[in-house]
Amino acid sequence: MKTLGLIIVGLVGAGLVYATIDFPPFGDPKSPASLHVSPRYLEKTVEETAVPNAVTSVLGDYRGFDTMFETTVIFCAGVACFLLLRIPRRRSSGPRQYRHRLTGLTFRIKEGGEIFLPLREFEPVDSIWTPHDFIIEKVCRYLIPFIQLFGLYVIAHGHHSPGGGFQGGVILGASIILLSVSHNLRTALNRMGEKISALFSPVGVFIFAGTGALCLVLGYRFLDYQALAALLPGGPIMARSHGILLVEVGVGMAVMGTMVWIFKNLASRGRYDEGL
């Protein structure tokens, strides 16, 4: 069976390599894509949408439907992960661990046991106990605001430089994941709870589709951002630029929410009590 699989993989690989010989060479100016498609966008993008980065304008404006359903696919991935993994059990049975905040002593409380000291002096600890790493915690704590600022910059500056909603959203989500990895899942849940992360992804998709529907209401086609000129200053060309920004914010929110949501479900086996 293994050799058969290897032969099939080898044959398919050889076929793919053989097919690439027919491709036009890399950067060939006479290939069909370079003759008709790319020049149209590279020449007209700035005068039609006032966006210097052609990739952003193609993704957000000319191929807006494509990006909208990509965002929907990401939302669906989050929902699928949630439906597969989430276990709606609040109290975990078995012994629990607590750390005294001031002394660092760890207590193991048996099932049904209680602490007769003020609870705010204790913090819950995962059952697979990992030592308190001061340097990692502090470095991550000071790094995370800058990571989030960079994520916002990537979303907002996608018109002029590489980046956009998708990348910025992933960076924002990764900052929350870093908080969870460097501290514990509970800290990340206190910062961004399950409801917020689960709400961010549909709201992002809604912002995207809502921008398109707004254009429809204003008498233009779906996702034709020229319609927004009636609401925003700057005329129809700047309206397309602003429309792309609105859509990118939607994508960023959806991606950030979904990444954090999937991570929490995966890392805690859907229990949301402890994990990575």
Place this chain on the structure above:
Amino acid sequence: MIWQLDLLILTLVVLCGIGAIMIRDLLGAAILFGAYSFMMCLLWAIMGAVDVAFTEASVGAGVSTVFFIAAVYHTTRRTKD
């Protein structure tokens, strides 16, 4: 495009891909996939597709590696086959 650099990164991509399949330790496979994504990101950047490189670096090398590690953390580090 410098073809020596291109060839070096392409070799590393192939090595990381084969290594990720062959290795018995699943955590190692996840890390090798991260390295693979990072090399692919460098290739995209060399070919001038900076936006794709950015996406590959953030999604492929960053978040998906964390997802793999979270999945390995709750299952097993050893493959059965």
